[in-house]
Amino acid sequence: MVDSLILILFMISGAAAGWLGVDLLPRAMLAEVDNPEGLRTVLGGFGAFFGLIAGVFFGQLRRSLMRQVRSMPTDLLVSRAVGLILGLLVANLLLAPILLLPLPWEVVFVKPLAAVLSNVFFGVSGYNLAEVHGRTLLRLFNPSSTEALLVAEGVLQPASAKILDTSVVIDGRLRGLLDSGVLEGQVIVAQCVIDELQALADSSNAEKRGRGRRGLKLLTELREQYVRRLVVNSTRYEGKGVDDKLQALTADTGGTLLTTDYNLAKVAELKSLKVLNLSELVIALRPEVQPGDEFQLKIAREGKEADQGVGYLDDGTMVVVEGARENIGERLPVVVTGALQNPTGRIVFARREPVLHATATEAGSHGNERGGERSTPPASKRKPRASR
Incomplete structure (x- = not known):
């Protein structure tokens, strides 16, 4: 609705400018025109056409500005507005002497042209300067703020949305x-x-x-x-x-x-x-797991390959353990053998830690028992000592 209204207003303004602009033409040129009303109609049509183009451009500019305003931080919005106002104020102060100059009728259009160009130039300049250096105003309004000081000096960059x-x-x-x-x-x-x-x-x-x-x-x-x-x-x-x-x-x-x-x-x-x-x-942010690290891991499910078990670290990293397929639900000591990093996550490969100490102890105790039996034969097999 707003865009349509903007287009209509620009078309009406362009048509009116073309229709009334005939009176601004030199009289010598108007004297050569046989049909002034037809000339008004043609200029009005051209004015409406260019007004339509200007309306489309202005509508796109308005939508772009509205998108920026909705997501723009408040301090940056205020600084840009202040910069635009100061730029327009400077432009109009400089225009005052030019507008008071008496100019011939033939070059009187210089005044509105200079007004438009100066307002656009100084307004855009003030807007851009405020965008770059506008945060320095934070020091003026809140000089005790360390964050404002660092932002104003360029040491601290403002957080992005x-x-x-x-x-x-x-x-x-x-x-x-x-x-x-x-x-x-x-x-x-x-x-x-x-x-x-x-x-x-x-x-x-x-x-x-x-x-x-x-x-x-x-x-x-x-x-x-x-x-x-x-x-x-x-x-x-x-x-x-x-x-x-x-x-x-x-x-x-x-x-x-x-x-x-x-x-x-x-x-x-x-x-x-x-x-x-x-x-x-x-x-x-996950903790690094290096080959050779030992820890206790609970086997949660079967792996894809034969004789594989799968467990998970506290941060959710999947650990594939060789030789743990039959130990689902048990907590086993494992040794990390490697890791695979991919865009979706990380997979750690491990193997069961062999339990050698208990086996060696048991073997040694059994050997001592057998050795004790050999070293001490039963009493029935002892030879009787010869009497003297």
Whole structure:
């Protein structure tokens, strides 16, 4: 509705400019025109056409600005607004002497042209300067803030917004990251993610319905806990799927896409977007297991190969143990022989630790018993001592 109204207003303004612009033409040129009303109609049509083009351009610019405003931090928004106002103020102060100059009728159009160009130039300059150096104002309003001082000096970079993928919301580990303080900055939930979670919650499949409801419940709880930090972006981007829309939102906001989808992370990296793969973060934080490490492991199930058992470490890493297929449910001492790292996780290979000490002790005790029997023959087999 707003876009249509903008186009209509621009077309009417262009048509009126073309219709009334005939009066600004030189009189010598008007004297050569046989049909002034036809000239007005033609110029009005051209004005409406160029007004339509300007309206389309202005509508796209308005939508882009609205997307940035919705996801922009408050301090940056205020600094940009102040920079734009100061730029326009400087432009109008410089224009005052020019507008008061008496100019001939033939070059009177220089005044409005200079007004438009100067306002655009100084307004854009003030906006850009505020975007780069606007955070220095934090020192003026709060000089005792160490964080504001570091940001103003460029030593500390402001935290980027985190755009959540549906997989991260369903995963559930987002709460732990926020509570621990690992994630900084605004947390943005796109409208397409909420729509996808709602579709999952309304699914006839019980598993999908459970995941969708769990994701919506988590977002509701986080919204109550982090009131202003969690932001819902209601902008509806065009795209084939949720992945394309999330990439467009990440590009517009300059934030970091948080996901557990390996393919989405790689496509976003290919487009030079900031990505944080939660699966890779979890893998990087796991404790290192080196070949030769010994520990107790409970065998949970059978392995794929013959005579293999499978157990799990405390962090969820799968351990494949050779020769443990018959020991399911038991806790065995194992020795790590190697590890395999892949994009989806890590697999540790181990073998059963041989129990040699108990076997050697038992063998030694049996040998001593047999040796004692040989060294002390029974009394019935002893030869009688010869009498003297």
